[in-house]
Amino acid sequence: MKILTGNDLGSGHVVWWDGQGWSRHVHDAVDVGDAADTILAAEEAARRVNASYAISATKGADGTVRPDHIKDRIRALGPTVRPDLALQPSDPHSGNWVI
Amino acid sequence: MYQYDQYDQAMVDARVEEFRGQVARRMAGEITEDQFKPLRLKNGLYLQLHAYMLRVAIPYGTLNGRQMRMLGDIADKYDRGYGHFTTRQNIQYNWIKLEDAPQILADLATVEMHAIQTSGNCIRNISSDHFAGAAADEVVDPRPYAELLRQWSSFHPEFDYLPRKFKIAVIASDTDRAAMRLHDIGIQIVKNDAGEIGARFYVGGGMGRTPMIAPVIREFVPALQMVSYAEACLRVYNRYGRRDNKYKARIKILVHEIGADEYRRQVEEEFAHILTLGLEPPQAEFERIAAFFADPGLESGLADGYDRSDPDFAVWADQNTTPHKQAGYRAVVISLKPAGGIPGDATADQIRLMADLAEVYSLDELRVTHTQNIVLPHVKQSDLYALWQKLDAAGLATANLDLIGDIIACPGLDYCSLANARSIPLAQKISARFAEPERQRALGELKLKISGCINACGHHHAGNIGILGVDRKGTENYQLLLGGSEAADTSLAQIVGPGFSEDGIVDAIETVTNVYLAQRAEGERFLDTYRRLGMAPFKEAIYG
Amino acid sequence: MVEHCLRYRDDEPVGDPAVTVDAFAVQGNATAVRIEPGDDARALLPALDRIALIEINFPSYGDGRGYSAARILREHGYAGELRAVGDVLIDQLSHMRRCGFDAFAPDKPITPDAADKALATWPEVYQKTVDGRSPIWALRHGR
Ligand code: HEM
Ligand code: SF4
Numbered sequence: 001m002k003i004l005t006g007n008d009l010g011s012g013h014v015v016w017w018d019g020q021g022w023s024r025h026v027h028d029a030v031d032v033g034d035a036a037d038t039i040l041a042a043e044e045a046a047r048r049v050n051a052s053y054a055i056s057a058t059k060g061a062d063g064t065v066r067p068d069h070i071k072d073r074i075r076a077l078g079p080t081v082r083p084d085l086a087l088q089p090s091d092p093h094s095g096n097w098v099i
Numbered sequence: 100m101y102q103y104d105q106y107d108q109a110m111v112d113a114r115v116e117e118f119r120g121q122v123a124r125r126m127a128g129e130i131t132e133d134q135f136k137p138l139r140l141k142n143g144l145y146l147q148l149h150a151y152m153l154r155v156a157i158p159y160g161t162l163n164g165r166q167m168r169m170l171g172d173i174a175d176k177y178d179r180g181y182g183h184f185t186t187r188q189n190i191q192y193n194w195i196k197l198e199d200a201p202q203i204l205a206d207l208a209t210v211e212m213h214a215i216q217t218s219g220n221c222i223r224n225i226s227s228d229h230f231a232g233a234a235a236d237e238v239v240d241p242r243p244y245a246e247l248l249r250q251w252s253s254f255h256p257e258f259d260y261l262p263r264k265f266k267i268a269v270i271a272s273d274t275d276r277a278a279m280r281l282h283d284i285g286i287q288i289v290k291n292d293a294g295e296i297g298a299r300f301y302v303g304g305g306m307g308r309t310p311m312i313a314p315v316i317r318e319f320v321p322a323l324q325m326v327s328y329a330e331a332c333l334r335v336y337n338r339y340g341r342r343d344n345k346y347k348a349r350i351k352i353l354v355h356e357i358g359a360d361e362y363r364r365q366v367e368e369e370f371a372h373i374l375t376l377g378l379e380p381p382q383a384e385f386e387r388i389a390a391f392f393a394d395p396g397l398e399s400g401l402a403d404g405y406d407r408s409d410p411d412f413a414v415w416a417d418q419n420t421t422p423h424k425q426a427g428y429r430a431v432v433i434s435l436k437p438a439g440g441i442p443g444d445a446t447a448d449q450i451r452l453m454a455d456l457a458e459v460y461s462l463d464e465l466r467v468t469h470t471q472n473i474v475l476p477h478v479k480q481s482d483l484y485a486l487w488q489k490l491d492a493a494g495l496a497t498a499n500l501d502l503i504g505d506i507i508a509c510p511g512l513d514y515c516s517l518a519n520a521r522s523i524p525l526a527q528k529i530s531a532r533f534a535e536p537e538r539q540r541a542l543g544e545l546k547l548k549i550s551g552c553i554n555a556c557g558h559h560h561a562g563n564i565g566i567l568g569v570d571r572k573g574t575e576n577y578q579l580l581l582g583g584s585e586a587a588d589t590s591l592a593q594i595v596g597p598g599f600s601e602d603g604i605v606d607a608i609e610t611v612t613n614v615y616l617a618q619r620a621e622g623e624r625f626l627d628t629y630r631r632l633g634m635a636p637f638k639e640a641i642y643g
Numbered sequence: 644m645v646e647h648c649l650r651y652r653d654d655e656p657v658g659d660p661a662v663t664v665d666a667f668a669v670q671g672n673a674t675a676v677r678i679e680p681g682d683d684a685r686a687l688l689p690a691l692d693r694i695a696l697i698e699i700n701f702p703s704y705g706d707g708r709g710y711s712a713a714r715i716l717r718e719h720g721y722a723g724e725l726r727a728v729g730d731v732l733i734d735q736l737s738h739m740r741r742c743g744f745d746a747f748a749p750d751k752p753i754t755p756d757a758a759d760k761a762l763a764t765w766p767e768v769y770q771k772t773v774d775g776r777s778p779i780w781a782l783r784h785g786r
Contacts, residue, residue, distance in 0.1 A: 012150035256741035260707025
C-alpha cells in the first residue's frame with residue numbers, strides 16, 4: 001500500500017495520513033492509491049503538514065501498518081535506543097517491529 | 100572567559116527578533132518551506148526523523164556554569180530531558196517544536212549563547228582545543244584568536260552563501276586535540292624564531308565522502324593579519340569553489356583540483372589587496388578579548404600530589420585527568436560514555452550537576468570535547484577526590500578516556516534522516532562487550548569512531564578503528580576501517596574488506612583487538628602496531 | 644524593466660540595456676554591464692569609470708558568488724549603480740547592501756517598507772566592508 005507521512009509544521013511531530021487528517025499513529029495510515037500528489041499538495045498548501053512524502057508500506061493481517069523502509073519504521077516508533085520515549089512506551093516488543 | 104558587551108548582546112538579540120519574525124511568517128504561510136529552510140538552518144534548526152532538532156553553538160567549546168545550567172533547563176523545558184553533545188563541540192536537542200524555537204533562542208541569549216550559523220553554507224561554529232588555557236604545551240591560549248574569528252565570521256555579509264559549509268578550528272600546541280587538519284581551515288597559533296606570535300594556515304581538510312588532510316597554505320601569518328588572511332582564503336573559495344555538485348563543493352575539492360600551490364597563489368594575491376583595505380581589528384581589540392581569558396583565577400604555590408588511597412578513585416584519576424600548566428591543578432575529563440550508554444547524551448540533571456561542579460571545583464569553566472565528553476579544566480588536585488565522589492554518584496565517573504569504551508558515535512538512523520544505519524546500538528554493544536575495565540586498560544589507547552553514513556559526522560575516517568554504516572539492500576550493514584588518527588600524526592583509516600551485520604562487526608572488532616594483543620611490541624599502542632604491521636594480519640584474522 | 648527596482652541612490656536610473664561581460668570586452672562603449680555568477684568581476688576593473696550600471700545576477704539565492712563580485716568592484720572604486728537582480732529575497736538585502744549593492748530588482752517584488760525594515764536588521768556590524776559603516780571593533784575603541 002501507499003501511505004503518506006510528514007511532520008506537523010508547528011510541533012514537528014511525525015504524522016500519518018488517516019484519510020481525513022493527520023494521525024500520530026502509523027497504524028491509522030490509509031492506502032492512498034495514486035492520490036498521493038493531490039493530497040500532499042493540498043495539505044502542504046494549507047500548512048497542515050510539512051516535509052511530507054509518500055512511501056510504500058504493508059498491511060498486516062491484524063490491521064497494523066508496517067512501512068517498508070526501516071527509516072520510516074523508526075520514525076513511527078521513536079529512537080530504538082530510547083524505548084521510554086516511544087509513542088507507546090509500555091510495549092516491550094516494539095523494538096523488534098523496527099528490525 | 101569572554102563576556103559579551105552591549106554590542107555582542109545587541110547582535111544576538113537582533114538575531115532572535117529576526118528569527119521570531121521568520122518563524123511567524125512561516126507559520127502564517129507568508130513563506131514556503133523552501134524559502135524558510137535556509138533561514139531556520141542558519142539558526143541551527145533542522146527537521147530530523149522525529150521532530151525539529153536544534154543545534155546550539157558552544158563557541159570553541161567553552162562555557163560557564165550558568166550557561167551549562169541553561170542547557171540543562173532547556174532540555175527539561177522544551178525537549179525531553181536530555182541533550183546530545185557532538186563532535187563539533189555543540190549540543191543538539193532532538194524534540195524541538197518550531198513554535199518554541201524563537202523563545203529558546205531568546206532564553207539562550209540571556210546567557211550569551213546562540214545557535215547562529217550552526218548549519219547552512221556559511222562559516223560554522225569555530226572549534227578549538229578543549230584544554231585551551233590549561234594545557235602545559237600550548238604556545239598561548241588559542242581562544243582569543245578563536246573569539247576574534249567568531250566575531251569576524253558572525254553575519255559575515257560576503258560569506259553567507261558559500262558553495263558549502265565551512266568549518267574552522269584553532270589550536271596552539273603541537274599536540275592536536277581538535278582534529279585541526281580535518282577542517283576546512285585549520286589554524287595553529289605558533290611562535291616564530293623572532294618570538295612573534297602568528298598563525299599557520301592549513302586549508303582544505305575535511306571528512307565526509309572524500310576525506311582529506313589539509314596542506315599548509317602559509318607557514319606564518321602575523322597575528323594582526325589573521326582576519327585578513329582568512330578573508331582572502333574565503334573569497335577565493337566563494338568565487339571558485341564548485342557549485343555544480345554539492346558533493347564536490349567543499350573547499351578541500353577546490354584545493355585538491357587546482358593544487359595547493361595555485362590556491363596559495365590566488366590567496367596571496369587577494370591577501371595583498373585586502374591588506375590595503377584596513378579590515379583587520381586593531382591590536383587593542385585583540386588585547387581586550389585576550390584579557391578575558393588571561394587569568395581564570397588560578398592559585399599559585401600549590402603543590403602537586405593528592406591522596407590516592409581509594410583504588411577506584413586512583414584508576415579514574417590516572418585515566419581521566421591530565422596535567423595542567425599550573426602546579427597543583429589537573430584538567431578533568433568527565434566521560435559521557437558509560438558502558439552500554441549513548442555516547443554524548445546527558446540528562447538535564449547531569450548537565451545541571453556538571454554546571455554546579457564547574458562552579459565549585461573548576462573556576463566556573465567547562466569545555467565540550469570533540470570526543471563528546473565534558474572537561475572541567477581547572478581542578479585543584481586537593482579537590483579531585485571530592486569531585487570524583489560526586490561524579491560517581493551521578494554515573495559520570497566512567498574511567499575510560501581514550502580507551503575502547505570512549506566511543507564517538509553520530510546519532511545515526513535513530514535520529515538522523517540522512518543515515519544508512521544506526522550507530523548508537525552498535526556503540527552500546529561494543530562498549531558492553533568490552534565493559535570490563537581491566538580489559539579496556541590492557542588494550543590501552545584505542546579510538547573507535549562510528550558514523551551512520553558517508554557524511555562522517557562520527558569521524559570514522561579518523562578512528563584507529565572506524566565503522567561506517569551502509570545500506571545493503573535495505574538492511575543495515577557496517578564497514579570496518581583501520582588505522583586512522585586525528586592527532587598531530589593525522590592519518591585516514593582504510594576499509595578492511597566486505598561489510599558486516601551488527602553482531603558480525605562486534606566480533607570483527609574483538610578479532611582485531613586480539614591480533615593487536617598477540618602482536619604488539621613493548622610500549623606500542625594499537626595504532627603503532629597497525630602502522631608497523633599494516634592491514635594484512637588483521638584482514639587475515641577477520642576473513643581468513 | 645526597472646519597475647520593481649528598489650534604489651538607494653539619488654541619480655537618475657540608467658536606461659541602457661546591460662550587455663554581458665564578454666560583449667563588453669569587444670564593444671567597450673556600453674555603459675551598463677551584467678555579471679553572471681561565473682564571470683570574473685575583475686575583467687571590468689580597467690573600465691570602471693566608464694560604467695554607470697552593473698547588474699549582478701542571482702539566478703538562485705543560494706549562489707553567493709555575486710557578493711564577492713560586488714565587494715571587489717566597490718573595493719576598486721566603482722561608484723556607479725550596483726544592482727542585484729534575480730532571485731533576491733528580503734532576508735538577503737542587508738548583507739547585499741553591506742557588500743556594496745545600492746539597487747535591487749528582485750524577481751518577486753519587495754515593498755519599500757519591508758526592505759527598509761530588513762535593511763535595519765543589524766544595529767551594528769562586526770566587519771568592515773565597503774558600506775562605510777564603522778565595525779563594532781572600531782566603535783569599541785572610539786574610532
Ligand atoms: C543529525 C543531524 C545531522 C545532519 C543532517 C548532518 C549532516 C552532515 C552532512 C551532510 C555532512 C557532510 C558534509 C560534507 O561532506 O560536505 C556532515 C559532516 C559532519 N558532521 Fe554532521 N550531521 C548531523 C549531525 C551531526 C552530529 C550529531 C555531529 C557530531 C557528533 C556532526 C558532526 C559532523 C562532522 C564532524 C562532519 C564532518 C566532517 C567534515 O566537515 O567534513 N554532525 N554532517
Ligand atoms: S554521519 Fe550520516 S548518519 Fe551520522 S549524523 Fe552524519 S549524516 Fe547522520
